[in-house]
Amino acid sequence: MIDLISDTVTQPTAAMRAAMAQAKVGDEQRGEDPSTTALCERVAALLGKEAAVFLPSGVMCNQISILMHCRPGDLIFADESAHIVNSEAGGPAVLAGATLCALAGRHGMYTVADVEAKLRPAKRNAPKPRLIVVEQTVNRGGGGIWSLGDIAALAAFAQSHRLRVHMDGARLMNAVVASRIPARDYARHCDTVWIDLSKGLGCPVGAVLAGSAETIEQAWVWKHRLGGAMRQSGILAAAGLYALDHHVERLAEDHVNAQRLAELAIRLPGVRLDPTDVATNLVFFDVQASGLTARQLCSRLLAHGVRMGEESQSRVRAVTHLGISRDDIDQAALALESVLT
Numbered sequence: 328m329i330d331l332i333s334d335t336v337t338q339p340t341a342a343m344r345a346a347m348a349q350a351k352v353g354d355e356q357r358g359e360d361p362s363t364t365a366l367c368e369r370v371a372a373l374l375g376k377e378a379a380v381f382l383p384s385g386v387m388c389n390q391i392s393i394l395m396h397c398r399p400g401d402l403i404f405a406d407e408s409a410h411i412v413n414s415e416a417g418g419p420a421v422l423a424g425a426t427l428c429a430l431a432g433r434h435g436m437y438t439v440a441d442v443e444a445k446l447r448p449a450k451r452n453a454p455k456p457r458l459i460v461v462e463q464t465v466n467r468g469g470g471g472i473w474s475l476g477d478i479a480a481l482a483a484f485a486q487s488h489r490l491r492v493h494m495d496g497a498r499l500m501n502a503v504v505a506s507r508i509p510a511r512d513y514a515r516h517c518d519t520v521w522i523d524l525s526k527g528l529g530c531p532v533g534a535v536l537a538g539s540a541e542t543i544e545q546a547w548v549w550k551h552r553l554g555g556a557m558r559q560s561g562i563l564a565a566a567g568l569y570a571l572d573h574h575v576e577r578l579a580e581d582h583v584n585a586q587r588l589a590e591l592a593i594r595l596p597g598v599r600l601d602p603t604d605v606a607t608n609l610v611f612f613d614v615q616a617s618g619l620t621a622r623q624l625c626s627r628l629l630a631h632g633v634r635m636g637e638e639s640q641s642r643v644r645a646v647t648h649l650g651i652s653r654d655d656i657d658q659a660a661l662a663l664e665s666v667l668t
């Protein structure tokens with residue numbers, strides 16, 4: 328099976344498993360797990376923040392950040408394609424009691440003007456604008472990279488309106504490798520920022536949330552409340568440390584493979600995509616003109632041993648990752664060709 332459904336399907340490599348097996352561990356809740364402590368210090372330094380906390384998932388990083396930034400009724404600005412809008416089971420409303428303002432951006436990205444257009448004069452009966460969320464890279468928006476300039480402009484706007492900025496950095500390291508801009512440069516503009524270990528970095532579990540020392544102290548309180556505090560988490564943190572040493576630069580291969588898939592796919596009848604839209608490891612294409620729905624296409628691809636994701640009626644998503652070689656891409660394109668012709 329050539330599995331392009333997501334970069335979450337990556338399996339820990341033998342070397343990563345060996346690093347996990349050898350990890351020094353202790354009770355994380357007591358601050359006694361040396362591997363987890365090392366991972367948090369490493370990610371805090373990478374992101375240019377004072378502190379970081381290891382959490383079970385990216386969703387928990389988002390939800391804890393929202394809980395810290397927002398009070399019930401507060402307003403969160405995010406692109407309408409954002410993970411917190413579509414894929415977190417309404418968590419902001421359930422947990423923080425926050426209201427989402429989903430902006431119609433372009434390719435998952437929006438500008439100061441888009442936020443300004445939604446800002447109402449402060450009134451007793453209006454939800455209080457509180458938080459701006461930037462997804463780097465954008466996922467359902469198409470895998471694109473927010474420019475540093477756009478993030479800086481939003482952050483300056485946020486500061487002048489007393490809003491906070493949160494970065495959902497599930498694939499921030501993909502943006503770093505593709506743009507050659509250091510993670511801390513993107514993170515500088517954000518009050519809270521996290522990276523996922525279990526996507527392209529290839530770890531089995533985990534994400535790390537960074538911010539000021541005070542913020543991370545508060546994040547720890549929420550980690551306890553939500554049941555996210557762990558014990559010998561060093562087994563998992565060791566995978567993260569291994570990934571930061573060995574799986575960051577190789578993300579460039581995933582980007583080359585994604586570009587190759589896009590260039591092969593665009594030649595096929597019924598496929599609509601613009602390879603210049605493929606900035607990282609996510610490839611989206613439209614198949615409406617093929618006469619097949621995305622679901623039909625994906626199920627026929629499965630019969631050829633290739634798994635892609637149905638994003639909508641006519642939109643398909645394919646994700647490259649460390650389990651996918653250039654050969655796999657060529658085979659996936661051949662399978663796509665037989666399904667479409």
Ligand SMILES: *Cc1c(COP(=O)(O)O)cnc(C)c1O
Binds near residue numbers: 386465466495497
């Ligand atoms: C995957 C993803 C998340 C959630 O991360 P998990 O570790 O799966 O909980 C959040 N935001 C974006 C953009 C993602 O792609």
